[in-house]
Amino acid sequence: MEVSEIIAWCREKDIDLDRVLILTNVPADCEDQIVYSVLNDVLGIEKCKVRDRHSDKTKQFHFVLLKTAHSVSKMSIPAEFGGPEVGSWYTQVVHFATETPKQNKEDEFQFKLMSFLQKEGKSLADIPSSASSAPDLNTKLVDAINSLVQTCHVASSEERVGYRKLRPFSGFIPTPPGEDEYEVWVEQTTHILEEWQCAENVKKQRLVECLRGPAADIVRFEKTGNPSATFSDYLGALESAFGTTEDAADLMLKFRSTYQNEGEKLSAYILRLDRMLHSMLRKKGIEYSAMNHLRMQQIVRGALSSDFVAMRLRMTHKLCTPPSFNKLMKEVREEETLLKDRNSVQSNVAVSVVSPSRNVSSTNTNMGDSEVEKLKKEIRGLKNEVSRLTAAVKEPISHDHPAVHKDGHLKRDCTSEENLRRVNQRLIKMRQSSGNFSGAR
Numbered sequence: 496m497e498v499s500e501i502i503a504w505c506r507e508k509d510i511d512l513d514r515v516l517i518l519t520n521v522p523a524d525c526e527d528q529i530v531y532s533v534l535n536d537v538l539g540i541e542k543c544k545v546r547d548r549h550s551d552k553t554k555q556f557h558f559v560l561l562k563t564a565h566s567v568s569k570m571s572i573p574a575e576f577g578g579p580e581v582g583s584w585y586t587q588v589v590h591f592a593t594e595t596p597k598q599n600k601e602d603e604f605q606f607k608l609m610s611f612l613q614k615e616g617k618s619l620a621d622i623p624s625s626a627s628s629a630p631d632l633n634t635k636l637v638d639a640i641n642s643l644v645q646t647c648h649v650a651s652s653e654e655r656v657g658y659r660k661l662r663p664f665s666g667f668i669p670t671p672p673g674e675d676e677y678e679v680w681v682e683q684t685t686h687i688l689e690e691w692q693c694a695e696n697v698k699k700q701r702l703v704e705c706l707r708g709p710a711a712d713i714v715r716f717e718k719t720g721n722p723s724a725t726f727s728d729y730l731g732a733l734e735s736a737f738g739t740t741e742d743a744a745d746l747m748l749k750f751r752s753t754y755q756n757e758g759e760k761l762s763a764y765i766l767r768l769d770r771m772l773h774s775m776l777r778k779k780g781i782e783y784s785a786m787n788h789l790r791m792q793q794i795v796r797g798a799l800s801s802d803f804v805a806m807r808l809r810m811t812h813k814l815c816t817p818p819s820f821n822k823l824m825k826e827v828r829e830e831e832t833l834l835k836d837r838n839s840v841q842s843n844v845a846v847s848v849v850s851p852s853r854n855v856s857s858t859n860t861n862m863g864d865s866e867v868e869k870l871k872k873e874i875r876g877l878k879n880e881v882s883r884l885t886a887a888v889k890e891p892i893s894h895d896h897p898a899v900h901k902d903g904h905l906k907r908d909c910t911s912e913e914n915l916r917r918v919n920q921r922l923i924k925m926r927q928s929s930g931n932f933s934g935a936r
Contacts, residue, residue, distance in 0.1 A: 503609030665707035743780025
């Protein structure tokens with residue numbers, strides 16, 4: 496009986512391998528009491544127990560599984576014993592203590608294999624002879640397959656967690672609300688699809704999901720004509736239908752003819768240039784490695800001469816390698832913010848200097864207005880006085896002036912002689928009581 500079969504048999508009966516003794520060639524009609532008697536008389540084993548029996552192929556002899564009270568490694572057990580009445584018996588012992596860890600693993604595999612075969616009603620003879628060497632299978636291939644399965648599982652989990660729908664695009668003109676123009680949409684979509692770590696068919700599915708109307712028709716026609724088309728082929732078909740009709744040479748000419756507008760910030764100008772560079776990149780007109788150099792060249796050529804930030808770039812661009820878009824945009828925006836803060840500080844100082852003079856001028860203006868009003872009143876009073884005196888000169892005082900020698904005594908009713916002295920004194924008194932002129936009060 497093979498060792499692997501013995502191990503599987505022992506584990507099935509839950510017996511320690513160091514206390515197992517296998518007897519072979521035992522007659523099928525030999526009872527357990529006879530086995531106990533022979534073991535006691537010949538081997539001196541008093542305490543043991545028959546746990547199970549298996550028939551051999553001839554069905555005339557049995558394999559007997561015995562459990563001893565003590566460790567069989569400490570006993571002296573012959574390979575063959577018996578007598579004239581029972582015949583020759585053979586013994587098998589599993590030296591468990593001398594097994595290496597590798598053998599333990601192999602025995603464990605053999606136990607699992609035997610248990611499976613027993614459940615299926617099979618034996619080792621029913622499978623190819625190579626089954627006995629099952630532990631020697633190529634473990635490296637198994638490990639590689641296991642690693643691949645785990646990687647695919649992790650990737651699929653990441654896809655489910657990081658899934659995000661693309662922005663819709665239909666291709667209608669004018670652009671419907673909620674959609675972007677083609678140039679903006681295709682730039683974002685291309686970037687997202689290239690960054691996604693998923694299978695090609697998943698990328699195509701997500702691209703098709705976001706398309707509507709004419710755009711969906713274009714992709715459907717492309718798939719019909721080319722069933723093995725990739726998502727790049729789909730984007731190429733959309734570019735042919737909705738993209739610019741200018742080729743790479745036309746785009747380069749347009750790029751070279753793009754200049755900074757009056758009042759436009761340099762950062763906004765750089766953004767316009769970068770969009771045109773990406774359009775040329777999609778048209779295969781330039782290489783990605785040449786974008787930084789072309790961008791800096793056009794900034795030096797096309798920026799306004801009055802732009803202080805562009806002036807600094809003109810003076811320093813030959814001293815170092817052209818920076819990337821992110822680094823260049825960061826430097827330009829910092830310079831623009833610095834200039835803006837400086838101009839705001841200067842304007843605040845100018846306002847604080849001008850404000851006192853404005854207050855003084857407003858005070859002077861108020862004072863001037865009051866003087867003008869005063870002068871106007873004086874002029875009106877003078878006019879009234881001149882008019883009154885002019886009327887008095889034209890008519891004789893004896894006839895027009897009601898003054899008399901005495902109060903209430905009129906000249907026209909007086910029959911006495913004229914007293915000029917008294918009349919003049921009376922006029923002087925009247926003059927003094929009325930003041931200079933009415934506007935002087």
